[in-house]
């Protein structure tokens with residue numbers, strides 16, 4: 001797929017798109033050994049050779065991974081001072097410097113996206129893009145119809161009003177309730193704080209989807225690259241189209 005030359009340069013980490021225009025206008029950029037002066041000139045990153053001052057440049061490879069984070073792993077690629085396990089132990093053989101998009105609590109499991117695409121990461125997390133995050137939670141106590149209605153209406157938390165996009169009761173188990181709950185924002189401990197407010201504290205929490213990306217049957221502790229279709233769908237769902 002062809003992209004504008006100034007965008008290509010910013011993808012290479014050479015300059016912001018505006019600075020890239022300056023480089024282009026001062027005759028420092030060549031495509032297939034021909035100096036190009038038009039920032040809107042289209043290049044094919046797969047096929048064309050782009051040089052700055054005669055030295056070839058290539059975009060950093062973007063990487064998009066999903067991990068099924070097991071419970072009792074910290075969402076960090078650093079070490080934990082207390083010696084707890086971290087997701088770093090699970091992510092092997094990834095050359096790119098991917099980082100987790102948001103975090104799951106230590107005892108929460110499920111879908112975590114890791115990438116080195118900063119713009120996409122920002123959009124996945126920012127409430128403005130309204131990307132739904134879907135959780136399955138086992139909560140204490142039995143949630144009946146009336147209670148469910150209240151839960152759907154939203155409530156005030158210490159950091160402001162919160163209202164799920166959707167909530168359903170899936171089943172009851174030994175006096176507890178399994179619910180599916182969807183939020184498009186990622187405030188800290190949001191699901192746990194929200195349900196505790198209704199007197200139904202979360203006992204177990206798992207994230208099963210982020211927008212169009214589903215955890216599916218990815219095994220606990222395993223990761224994989226997003227498919228092209230998943231990536232296109234994800235980008236589209238936050239208004240990023242190539």
Ligand code: URA
Nearest residue numbers: 105108189190191192
């Ligand atoms: N909400 C929580 O309370 N915890 C998580 O890990 C994710 C969402």
